[in-house]
Amino acid sequence: MTDGGGHGAGQERGAPPPLPDPLPLPVVDNHTHVDTARDGGERPDLSEVIRQARSVGVDRLVQVGCDLEAARWTVETAVTHPEVIGGVALHPNEVPPLAARGDLAAAYAEIERLAQHPRVRVVGETGLDYFRTGPEGRDVQHESFRWHIDLAKRLGKALQIHDRDSHEDVLRILAEEGAPPVTVLHCFSGDITVARECVERGYYLSFAGTVTFKSAKSLRDALSIVPLSQVLVETDAPYLTPHPWRGGTNAPYLIPVTLRSMATTLNVDVPTLCRAVSDNAERIYGGWS
Structure with missing residues (x-):
């Protein structure tokens, strides 16, 4: 299987990656930040982001x-x-x-108000990050994670989790609090042991462009044991651009590159994986219209 657009060689420096070959069936970008500009640039034009994504089969974000x-x-x-x-x-x-x-209580109140909107289907991303926040910030991160878990359960919405260098504590807190019925590990970064634990607990695992990196064998090993009924694909745009454009600006239209790589790791054909990730997203979040 190809990644549907291998034009990295000779590409003009700073130019956006080319459109990959369209997917055979429509899919969902499970996690993106289309409000975010990379490296101080301008916010991307949303209509163009949607148009490009739809042109390659990514019709929901x-x-x-x-x-x-x-x-x-x-x-x-x-x-x-x-x-x-x-x-x-x-x-x-x-x-x-x-x-x-001293602004955390007011921020919680606004997030809770916004999360009640019917077009909001996710509480997230919440979780723990031990890479950018040092030990002095961990206690309040733990408290916040517990608050968001409770919010997702009270509102009956999916929980999307950010887990960076914090696998053990993320799994511990989810067990202590009781995970919401629908729990998604966004941009999954654990090894095969963590993946197996998440699968056994019934969580969904969402994979980003990192799974395509040459150095990411342990992540592909983790993906290989995830059932199709629990797998999702995402960009986490504008970052985590898949190989061969690692370091460039990511966007939802590059989902086909990551998905084709995932299909190879899972040893399934591309249409089968398209159907699985689309069905999973619809089951998790309900219809888009």
């Missing part, structure tokens, strides 16, 4: 806003664009500074 400004924008966008549903939360790296300023 889960837009995630994980600070207050992005969460507000996400709700507005999900209302006006039927291709988009929303997720809102306070990213774990946002929480310590909010707490230090």
